[in-house]
Amino acid sequence: MNHIYYVESDATHAGNFIFDIPQGHQCWLLVITKTPAQFWVNGELKKYPPHSAILYQAHQKIYYQACAEKYINNWIRFESDEPFVSKTSLPFGIPFALDDPDYCHKLFELLVIEHNFNRDYKKSSIDCLLHTLFNKLLESYFHDGFTTQYYDLLKLRAAIQSNPGDHWTVPKMADSLRISPGYLQTIYKKTFGISCIEDVISSRIRLAKEYLFHGSQTITEVAYRCGYQNVEHFCRQFKQATGYSPRKFQRHTDPLEEVRDTPVMISKLTDSP
Known part of the structure; x- marks a missing residue:
């Protein structure tokens, strides 16, 4: 079962943006940046480049902030007991680079559409899109030989x-x-x-x-x-x-x-x- 509380693509904030939830959410949070950002990782604040993904599990400390004039990201807050989420090999609270950010962005746009419209196959469509998104995250995380080009x-x-x-x-x-x-x-x-x-x-x-x-x-x-x-x-x-x-x-x-x-x-x- 997957349930989306909120999903947004191209969320834009000013350069003073800070997101600080010490006790974390009561559900999953996935964030994909489109601009540089600083994340609290292993007890210190670290800067990460654009096109970074980070997955937070329930009740995990969440802290990230802008480090440029503008901060843009895609994010989704959701519940899931599906194995592709609950038993994922992805790290929690540690950003990693995306191989194909454009592909992931399109998935977010589709998730926004499916979440906001009450269509006949809304649930199954969201399940497929979310599963595909996690597949792309796994491909990125385990990808070897990443280059700047x-x-x-x-x-x-x-x-x-x-x-x-x-x-x-x-x-x-x-x-x-x-x-x-x-x-x-x-x-x-x-x-x-x-x-x-x-x-x-x-x-x-x-x-x-x-x-x-x-x-x-x-x-x-x-x-x-x-x-x-x-x-x-x-x-x-x-x-x-x-x-x-x-x-x-x-x-x-x-x-x-x-x-x-x-x-x-x-x-x-x-x-x-």
Whole structure:
């Protein structure tokens, strides 16, 4: 059972903001900062950067304050006896960095909507959203190899996978992050285990398979929709990735799982998207 007492996203306060509850709440409190803040941790006041999350259990001392001209956070005060909360591996009263703050912020916005409107599936929707939020918190807490560019890399990868047909080049991607092309390729591969160009190709092939299986476009139309200016180049990369030519793939009458979900064989693909 989950019950939200109050949830707020983008709560904004002046630079003199202080939240001090010595005896804590009688329920859970989760706070995610969007600006720097100071938290009382292990007997002393410590400064933490933006995009930090902190979970307080019932009756735990709560103290945090602004340390800039403005303080902004997302927060939720709630009860829960669900194991994903009551038996969580997250620390209590100790902030940790978020891997994907934008994703978590969107979950908070959805929680606010569900909490404020009396809809038919309000309870189950809140349960799902809260569970997903705690999954993202666990991913962040146990994430290894966190880098200062991680947020920007996540946004770049999401853009690639959402719009694989765009004109992606290494210099263009590097410029969007204001880093050198060589450094981008190094940190992207280290972070995701795949190069940025390989990610572009993989995303394009995945989109092409969807069009070929479920659309009515010609091979040429699919190629252009997936970002290829040269149909022959598209056909060559598609066959390298799937083992099928686009036409044979399109005409396959029995959509076998091994065909539909054939993994992109990145090692055989050229670095040109």
